[in-house]
Amino acid sequence: xxxxxxxxxxxxxxLGFVPFFRxxxxxxxxKKSAIAVLILAPLMFSIGAVLLVKMFGQGSLNITSExxxxxxxxxxxxxxxxxxxxxxxxxxxxxxxxxxKEQDAGTLAWNLTKPLSRPALLLAKWLVNTVAIWLIAVVxxxxxxxxxxxIGLGFAPFSxxxxxxxxxxxxxxxxxxxxxxxxxGLLLKDQAAIGACAVFLIAVGIGILSFExxxxxxxxxxxxxxxxxxxxxxxxxxxxxxxxxxxxxxLAYMTVMTITAGWVFDRKEFSS
Numbered sequence: 192x193x194x195x196x197x198x199x200x201x202x203x204x205x206l207g208f209v210p211f212f213r214x215x216x217x218x219x220x221x222k223k224s225a226i227a228v229l230i231l232a233p234l235m236f237s238i239g240a241v242l243l244v245k246m247f248g249q250g251s252l253n254i255t256s257e258x259x260x261x262x263x264x265x266x267x268x269x270x271x272x273x274x275x276x277x278x279x280x281x282x283x284x285x286x287x288x289x290x291x292k293e294q295d296a297g298t299l300a301w302n303l304t305k306p307l308s309r310p311a312l313l314l315a316k317w318l319v320n321t322v323a324i325w326l327i328a329v330v331x332x333x334x335x336x337x338x339x340x341x342i343g344l345g346f347a348p349f350s351x352x353x354x355x356x357x358x359x360x361x362x363x364x365x366x367x368x369x370x371x372x373x374x375x376g377l378l379l380k381d382q383a384a385i386g387a388c389a390v391f392l393i394a395v396g397i398g399i400l401s402f403e404x405x406x407x408x409x410x411x412x413x414x415x416x417x418x419x420x421x422x423x424x425x426x427x428x429x430x431x432x433x434x435x436x437x438x439x440x441x442l443a444y445m446t447v448m449t450i451t452a453g454w455v456f457d458r459k460e461f462s463s
Contacts, residue, residue, distance in 0.1 A: 207307030208315055215319035225285060226327060233271060233332035234339070241343035261349030267340035268354035271332035272361035275420075279393060281328045282368040287385040289316055289369075290376025300461035309456050317373060321366045329361045363441055364423045370445060374452040377459060396420030419444055 271277055293299035302312065333354075368389070375385045396418050415421055416437070423441050426434050 204308055205311045205314070207305060208311035211302065211307055211312055212315040212319060215315050216323075219319065219323045222285075229281065229327045230331065230335070233335045237267065237270075237336040237339035238343075240336075241339055244344060261347035263340055263344055264337060264347065264349040265354055268333050268337040268349075269357040270336050272329050272357045275364075277332075278329070278361060278364055279368060279389075282324055282365050283372060283386060283389045285324055286320055286369045286372035287376070287382045287389075289320065289373055291380055291382050291385070294380065294461065297462070303461060310453060313373060313452060313456060317366070317369055321362065321369045324369070325362050325365050329365070330358055333358055360426050363426065363438075367419070367423045367441070367445065370448050370452065374448050374455070377452060377455045393420055416440075 290299070293302070303309070337354075371389060371392075372385055375388050379385050379388070397420075417440055423437075423444070426437055426441075
């Protein structure tokens with residue numbers, strides 16, 4: 192009886208997840224302009240970077256050794272994973288409207304009249320958008336950069352395992368910012384306000400990190416590794432090992448935001 196009760200609770204909790212997941216996928220298929228920009232921007236940036244290296248870096252011993260060792264391909268294959276500005280900006284811009292747009296259109300209230308649980312709605316939105324942004328803005332962008340670098344600067348054996356690992360780990364900051372936008376979309380109706388909150392969080396993180404680097408404030412040095420925007424980066428240490436502490440801190444932030452978003456969502460009423 193207890194097992195059947197658990198199964199029933201799980202079914203109710205994820206009621207309507209699959210149909211709504213498919214609906215969110217269809218929404219992404221309509222974002223042709225955004226997808227085009229996310230493909231063209233890495234392509235143009237990669238071509239520009241190769242041209243700059245060819246024009247100004249040909250005489251450099253560092254460039255020659257990097258090309259010979261394949262380091263340029265590792266850099267190209269991970270460039271859009273490790274560039275915080277790219278990951279943050281793309282994720283936030285594509286996620287700040289997930290809740291407000293549906294509220295304004297009345298589709299959020301309409302969806303909730305269907306056999307669809309609120310946890311299933313949030314989970315589907317978070318999962319589809321996290322994976323879609325990761326595949327297009329990170330995996331595809333890095334693949335384009337890698338291809339351009341290999342053609343423009345030459346191919347050499349490189350560490351594919353490092354490239355794959357860093358690309359996979361890029362899922363974590365993307366998942367963080369999608370969940371952040373979902374949570375603040377439930378708290379705030381205005382997309383600009385959600386974006387401002389995200390920018391403020393990032394700006395404070397930059398300030399704390401600056402104080403830490405300066406080494407003037409022991410308090411900032413102690414706080415810096417645990418601040419959200421610092422905790423969701425640098426899972427791979429300079430020695431190449433996985434930073435378990437940062438990963439656990441990341442999971443703690445995600446858990447708190449998930450519980451808070453679910454609590455807020457359960458208590459909100461929506462009108463069409």
